[in-house]
Amino acid sequence: MRKTITCLAAVIAIVASLTYAKSSSITVKGSDTMVILSQRWAEAFMAKNPEMSIQVTGGGSGTGISALINGTTDVCNASRPMKSSEREKLKTRYNSLGIEIKSAIDGLAVYVHENCPVTELTLAQLKAIYTGKITNWKDVGGPDGKIILYGRENSSGTYVYFRDFVLEGQDYSAMMQSLPGTAAVVNAVAKDVMGIGYGGAAYAKGVRFVKVKKDAGSPGYEPNAESIKQGLYPITRFLYMYVRSRPTGEIKSFIDWVLSAEGQEIVSKVGYFPIR
Amino acid sequence: MKPRKSFRAVFSTVLCVGLASFVFSQDENSGASNGEMEKLQEKVSDLNGQLKGLEESYLETMGTVAKLNKIKVSGYVQAQYRMLMDSAGIMDATGKYAAPAGDFSGGKFSDGTRGLLHVRRGRFKIAYDNGLAQSAVQLDATEKGVGIKDAYLSFTDPWIKSVSLKTGLFDRPFGFEISYSSSSRESPERSRLFQTLFPGERDVGAQLQIAPNERMGMVSYLNLKGGLFNGVGIGVENDDHKDFIGRLGMAIPLTDINLAVDAGVSAYIGTVTNTDTTHASVVRNAANTADSIVNTRGYSYEMIAKAFKKSDDEGMLNKTYERQYLGGDIQIYYDVPVIGGFSFRGEYIQGKQPGTSSSSGFYNPGRNSTSGVYMRNFMGYYFMYVQNLGLKNQLIVKYDSYDPNTDVEGKDIGNTATTKLSTADLQYSTLGLGLVHYWDENVKVVAYYDMVSNEKAGFTAADGKEKYNDDLNDDVLTVRIQYKF
Structure with a gap:
């Protein structure tokens, strides 16, 4: 029994250390409405942070939310709020309702x-x-x-x-x-x-x-x-960004920048309206 | 070539040819003959026809794709290795088990086996969703054979899209764990409580569901499921009585603080028919001699003074006995900064359960059964903590307890000939620890350790069950890999 618990603790430690390995690449997927805006954000953010790589693709809000649930994107762009059925799927897989960030109007x-x-x-x-x-x-x-x-x-x-x-x-x-x-x-x-x-x-x-x-x-x-x-x-309507759980590391930096005056200026340039 | 690409290619050609013909027609000195002009016009006309044909073909293809899009195919396969950690004390020298091992941890180990590879579940589901009407069939294929799991159809009201009627074979609407898919559940198996009370999870019935849509505001936090079921699980009905099963639930998403609280209360109100015809009644004539024997007397047993007492009532054949469960469940989800989300889930159920002397499980007697009905008051619960470690891993701690007979304690269970109590009356609890790793969107790997404890019984040598007077060595390790599509 003691051996089992020791083994289990060791496995958890290894898993945890692998889990929190730092990544410098962010994938953004979802709303076609937001593709151009998101690309402009990514270009400007990468210009300021050359070590970062941000890949932006569309496909629609539903596709982006599915990708967020399946773990194939870090950030989802959505031009509608997440449905309760989609939140249920996030709860089931990640024990989280997902984090909603209003990024433009x-x-x-x-x-x-x-x-x-x-x-x-x-x-x-x-x-x-x-x-x-x-x-x-x-x-x-x-x-x-x-x-x-x-x-x-x-x-x-x-x-x-x-x-x-x-x-x-x-x-x-x-x-x-x-x-x-x-x-x-x-x-x-x-x-x-x-x-x-x-x-x-x-x-x-x-x-x-x-x-x-x-x-x-x-x-x-x-x-x-x-x-x-x-x-x-x-x-x-609001335009949203969703992440699975509270953002950390590079994802947090990117989202903070999107909400900054600089990020919101791009919102206006593309033809949408800033959140602040 | 895709229809849309062909469409574009032909369109470009038509444009070029059209432009060329236009330019050509402007240049009267070019020397082009009328014959050439006609040829060009024919060509343009021909291409126009092709374009229209392609357009029709594209629309037809789109229609077919839209129809195919309504068919949803899904499923999952779970292959696993299970090992009984220590069989000493419950397996004799010939390899025969003196007590069942692993029966609630993925299936009973056969005599002579302590470790085995097997397919726990091989599910294949095909559903057709037409928006307001859905139907689905799900099969389970393993090395043991193929069985039906779901076969239902469902209609949703076209006005407020909040009321639906479902009929066929599907999950019983009780509690949380029953309807929580085995492909999503973090622990390899459901709690002993649910495996005992709701084997197979499903039943045949008709259910009404009210799930107010999100436009209805706070009311949308509530949902109600309830219906009438045969009360036999995945099996054939054996009487005219139907069981009511229902759950009133609520789901409150507090997105601003990353917290969700879901809860529900459930009820099962049904009956079991006594079909015991083993114990015949002797009809005597006026001279007090046996005249005839009629199979009209079923027996039933009630708990009185820590023992089962046979009822003296006559004519219990076809009498019905209450099967009543009342339960409550709660699930709390919270996103922990940096680490990831966690959930805490718990359920409690108590009630009355008709069974047999050797089983407290969901009793479904066929006609002319060979056992009387044993009534027990039971209680059970589980709680479970799941902590996400980042996005790919989860840690699980689960504890469940099931007391099939709350009127006795372990030490009272013995002297079977007199008390008629058996191992089916012993309380069990299980502490489970596990890790889940999500390899990608399809594959997950689970390592899970079940520490099973039984109540210590008071069996005598005459009972032949003294092994249950101590905790049995029946802990199980499961390593599972699942592919979901």
Whole structure:
């Protein structure tokens, strides 16, 4: 018995020493919305810390969270909060709820073609459009023509956030075309005069923002620095970084830097809004 | 070539050809003949057709992929080596065990064996998830054969997506450890308590689950599972009585302080039918001579004054006896700076359990059984501490205790002919120590040591069970490797 306990203690000591070996490489995976922002962060941080290596990949918030649970990434980027079912998996494997770090603010923009005459939509109208209850532009003050829906794939945090917040948990219309990345959504809408799409405000090129109204009696706002800071733009969300347990070592240094004035300046440059 | 790449390639070609034809048509002095123009136009038209064909093919492929995406295949294989640390005292010179060893640490050691390699679990699960309707079948394949573990279907309400109905063969909704997957559990086996009361964990039944979604605020911290089950485990029903099993749980995530507290209360309210027809009743005629023998008399035994007493009541065949468990469970999770997260889990259950003289386990008598029903009051609990050491390793300390008969102590268990008490009435406790190493996302290795202690009994020489008057040498070391997919 004593021998067994001694052996066990020795194994624990060896394991613990291997566990806490220092690493100078960080992997970051997750939200496609945050890929460009995260790459800019990584480039700037590596420039200041040449011994560090940070690898950034996308794939969607869901993919990033799965990677965090599976242990294949150190940091997960997510454009939506972690679901309780995902927290359960973290609890099961790591006995931790995961650590959530709010790293930026994003206004989730609604885009239409530059020639689309519709300039404003209420949240209720957006819900009706994306659940398939409104299918013609004339029902929201536009021309007589079928609305072509563009959206994200279901591994995307933007997909989940838009469904939970705008669609209030209801399912998207089966007619929505799911595209891999906000850039693809913007590109599709830019070519389709009957198209409508949603995604990060930072990506909007060649398309026009629709002003979003909380309800019919409220003023409409575009997602810009002023409307988001003042809490006027209705579809505003945090962009998150998640780690499995309280960050230490190089991961902590990186996250601290992201939240510093320098890191938050990059947030503004990329087109999002700083957390502080 | 992937459809999307083909699409792009053809699109580029069409663009180039189109551009070329445009430029060509602008240059009237180029000398191009009308015939060449027509050929080019034909080519463009042909490529356009191909493009449309590819687009259709791409959409069709996407549709097929979306359908296939609803099929989920998962499973795991656990191969292990187990060793009985010391068989002295329980194995005779011929290699025969005088007392079962290792039966709650992964399976009883066969006579003559102290160490063995075996497949503990070989699970393969296939599920189809259509959003609001799911179905799944899970098999367990080991060197002992193939058995069914799960076969169920489940529907979720389409409105608030919080109420679901599940029916088929699946985990009984009681406590925490039953539904905690064997592939995730840190200790190789469930506590003796659960292995005794819920062998196989599953039963056939219909269950309603209410799990409010996250949009419902604080209410989403609560969840309720409850249903009616056959009450026979993975087996065939043998009476018309159904058992109720349910759990009301809560899960409170305090993310700001990296703490989570989950807890629940559970109840099992069921019955066991007495099918004992061994003890026939003799019907006598007016002359007081035996007229006929009828199998209408089952026996039952109650604990009175530290011994089982046979009931004198007549006609107990098909009478039902209460099987009632009440339990509480708690799980606390906290992230310790630098070291990693830990969890503390505990469960307590007490109740009434019908069994036989030689077993306090989950009793499922077939028709015309050869044993009366022995009623016991039982109590059991376990607590477990799991500490993550970084991201790849875990340290485990687990203690469990199960007292199958709370009306007697060890020293009372003896003189079997009179008391009808047996080794099935002895309390056992197990202290387990272990280490888990996660090699990668699929593979984990577990080393676990079970220190098993039994209550010291008071058997006499006539009982032939004197080995139980001391703690048996039945500690077990398990080294397991698991691959999960």
